Amino acid sequence: MTEDPVFERVRHVVADTFGIDPATITPETTAEDVDGWDSVAHASLIVGLESAFGKTIPMDRAYEVANVGEMANLLRSL
Amino acid sequence: MTDQLLDSANLEAAPRDDPQPRNRMVRTINEAMRRHAAERPHAVFGEFVLKGTVRRLTYAELLSDATRYARHCAHRGVGPGDVVIIILDHGPDLATSFCGVMLLGAIPSFMPYATPKQDAGYYWTSHKQLFDRIAPKLIITFPANRRHFATHCPEYLDRLALTDELPEAPTAWASPSDMDPDTVALLQHSSGTTSLKKGVMLTHRTILDQVSTYAGHLGFGPDDVVASWLPLYHDMGLVATLLMPLIVGARVVLLDPFEWVTRPETLLDVIQEKRATFCWLPNFAFSHLARVVPADRSFYLSSMRAFINCSEPCKPATFRTFQQRFASAGITERMLQVSYAMAENVFAVTQTDLTRPCRLLRADRSTFMERGVICEAAEEADSIEFLSCGPAVENTEIRIASPDRDSLEEGEVGEIVIRGTSLFAGYYRLPDQTRSKLRQGWYHTGDLGFLWKGELYVTGRKDDLIVVYGRNYYAHEIEEIVSAVPGVIPGRCVAIDVPSVELGTNQVIVMLETRDEEGAPMLPRTVKSRVAAAMGLVVTSVVVERPGTLAKTTSGKISRELNRLRYLNRGAARN
Incomplete structure (x- = not known):
């Protein structure tokens, strides 16, 4: 399990968005592992992440990420 | 150019x-x-x-x-x-x-x-x-x-x-x-x-x-x-x-x-900038706009004549949330309208009257649930709310039918059957499917509903069609895909719909049986990806059970309705 602070924050926003236990989320977690994570819910997640990080995620990249770890990498790169 | x-x-x-x-x-x-x-x-x-x-x-x-x-x-x-x-x-x-x-x-x-x-x-x-x-x-x-x-x-x-x-x-x-x-x-x-x-x-x-x-x-x-x-x-x-x-x-x-x-707010930006007058949206889109548009964004939307809710069950609660969120932008109740539409009639079968807010009918819950009959609810009675879809558009006729009666009375729930000058010419290269739906000039929609004071109200489906985000899916088609997933006991699965008040649409839950205990934890992911690939539908949750667990009808067939109740009861117990 990583101690990376960016990942930790992403993990908590994902957990809040989908109402699940943060401990169940790893960098390898994909949308298919989380109940209710569809493209409409993904939009809520993006808004949640943008507000938590104070950053704007480019739309075309917001849907390219394959798992939670990649989402953290994307936020780190912005 | x-x-x-x-x-x-x-x-x-x-x-x-x-x-x-x-x-x-x-x-x-x-x-x-x-x-x-x-x-x-x-x-x-x-x-x-x-x-x-x-x-x-x-x-x-x-x-x-x-x-x-x-x-x-x-x-x-x-x-x-x-x-x-x-x-x-x-x-x-x-x-x-x-x-x-x-x-x-x-x-x-x-x-x-x-x-x-x-x-x-x-x-x-x-x-x-x-x-x-x-x-x-x-x-x-x-x-x-x-x-x-x-x-x-x-x-x-x-x-x-x-x-x-x-x-x-x-x-x-x-x-x-x-x-x-x-x-x-x-x-x-x-x-x-x-x-x-x-x-x-x-x-x-x-x-x-x-x-x-x-x-x-x-x-x-x-x-x-x-x-x-x-x-x-x-x-x-x-x-x-x-x-x-x-x-x-x-x-x-x-x-x-x-x-x-x-970025759902782009729609509102465009309405404001172009002074748009009409916008057609499925019910979930109203919820999505109300939930996801940043709270600090304000708009000026008074150019709008109507937002028309269409193509999935229209919920009074969704309209209320949307209107409250965007009241400061000039959105009034009268701007939120409903149409009942389908490709088989080109588009609109009904449309509410743009000059006043949609009719809301509070019906007695038990008469509706038990007898399929609508009675206006008494003040304190347990009631269920229906949003009107409006009267039929000109040149389209609606009747409500049951298996033994062609035309039911006002307030009786049955299948919505339509006829008119906008009706389709048939399904391309599918004569059998055309004949089964289009009979003596009437199109049998498969939707359930009732007429009340000249307006149509839609209550559900006769068959296993599930509407998610305004798109149509059949439960038996989802089940066929799930049944073919390795590890799932063939035929031992159901796809059910569960309404989400928050999202303003239905969610699809798959329940299945497997003998493969080792592979069970991976089944939800596989099932979700197969269904998404085949139908573009994201299954909200997959419930994996042991053999013989899914509820059956008296004739031994796996029952969508009984398993749906089991799923909802379990959720209620959890909450």
């Missing part, structure tokens, strides 16, 4: 031997398009918004570019009556290619492209089956899609027409000017499993009939501006945001559906 092109479009639009006096009714969509191009060549038909840029198309440009497509299709051997499939990303070519195919007297049909998230193998296998049935003469698509065809669907490579292959100028070409209005204008493919999609055949006459009655009902005219993110392969997008504005001579501002989902 060069002046030369504009000139050629104008010339073509006003042939000297057919002056088309202004007061003459048009007989085909092509005539309507030509007339607008001739009379108001510089009026804007469409603005296509993508990644912050706007591509504008005037009526003259629409006709001119459509003519280029028509000519190119003719050059590629397409003739009247041939089917041409259009698979394009967001942009003006959606409109110009579609209109071009119609100009030729051929039959266009929009289909979605494979998204990067979709399993390519399944998208292509199922689309190839669909192509094989429809036998398109040509497939118009964007250049980058060619390599996907080469990899996954090489049989159709020689039928591709790429958007960058078009000749620059619309050189001399005689379009069929005396087209029979009863020829099929287009095919509209309902959603569901790709290979099983039914192509709804609509003629020029039925489309024009629907548009003239529906536009009349709404008071929709050339000064109206439609703002939309709806995909055009969906009937609501195709008719309300492309064909009706085109026939009437109005203007559309179209957003890319994928961009809209992530």
Whole structure:
């Protein structure tokens, strides 16, 4: 399990968005592992992440990420 | 667009031997398009918004570019009556290619492209089956899609027409000017499993009939501006945001559906900036806008005449949330309206009255649940709320039927059956399915509902159709896909729908049995990815159970209803 602070924050926003236990989320977690994570819910997640990080995620990249770890990498790169 | 092109479009639009006096009714969509191009060549038909840029198309440009497509299709051997499939990303070519195919007297049909998230193998296998049935003469698509065809669907490579292959100028070409209005204008493919999609055949006459009655009902005219993110392969997008504005001579501002989902506020920005007057949305979109648009954003939306809720069950709670969130932007209750619509009737069957808020009926819950009869609820009684879909549009009749009675009384729940001058000509190359739904001139919708004081209320479905985000899926089709997943005991699964108040739509839950205890933890992921690939549907949750756990009917069949109750009860116990 990583101690990376960016990942930790992403993990908590994902957990809040989908109402699940943060401990169940790893960098390898994909949308298919989380109940209710569809493209409409993904939009809520993006808004949640943008507000938590104070950053704007480019739309075309917001849907390219394959798992939670990649989402953290994307936020780190912005 | 060069002046030369504009000139050629104008010339073509006003042939000297057919002056088309202004007061003459048009007989085909092509005539309507030509007339607008001739009379108001510089009026804007469409603005296509993508990644912050706007591509504008005037009526003259629409006709001119459509003519280029028509000519190119003719050059590629397409003739009247041939089917041409259009698979394009967001942009003006959606409109110009579609209109071009119609100009030729051929039959266009929009289909979605494979998204990067979709399993390519399944998208292509199922689309190839669909192509094989429809036998398109040509497939118009964007250049980058060619390599996907080469990899996954090489049989159709020689039928591709790429958007960058078009000749620059619309050189001399005689379009069929005396087209029979009863020829099929287009095919509209309902959603569901790709290979099983039914192509709804609509003629020029039925489309024009629907548009003239529906536009009349709404008071929709050339000064109206439609703002939309709806995909055009969906009937609501195709008719309300492309064909009706085109026939009437109005203007559309179209957003890319994928961009809209992530940034729903772009729709409100566009309404404010373009002073839009109409917007058609499925119920979930109202919830999505209310939930996701940042709270600190404010808008000025008073140009709007109506937001029309359509294509999935319309919920009073959703309207209330939306109206409260955007009241400061000028959204009133009266602006939130409802239509009951389907491709089989071109589009609208009913429409509420734009001059007042939609009727809300509070019915006694127990009489409705137990007897399928509506009684207005007493003040304190346990009640259930229904939002009216309005009265039938002109030229469309509605009756409510039961298995033993053709026409039920007011307030009795039964199947909604419709007839009228906008009814479809049948499903393309599916005579058996046409016969089963279209009987003695009446279309049996499969929707359940009742009539009350002359207005229609929809309560549910007769069959196992599930509406999610405004799109239709059959539970038995989902179950067939799940049943084929390795590890699932064949036939031992159910797909059920559970309403989500928060999302304003239904969610699909799959419950299945397996003997493979070791592989069980991986089953939800596999099931979700198979169903998403096959149908574009994201299953919300997969419940994996031991053999013999799923509830059965007395005849031993796995019951959707009993398992749905089990699932809901478990959720209630958890909460």
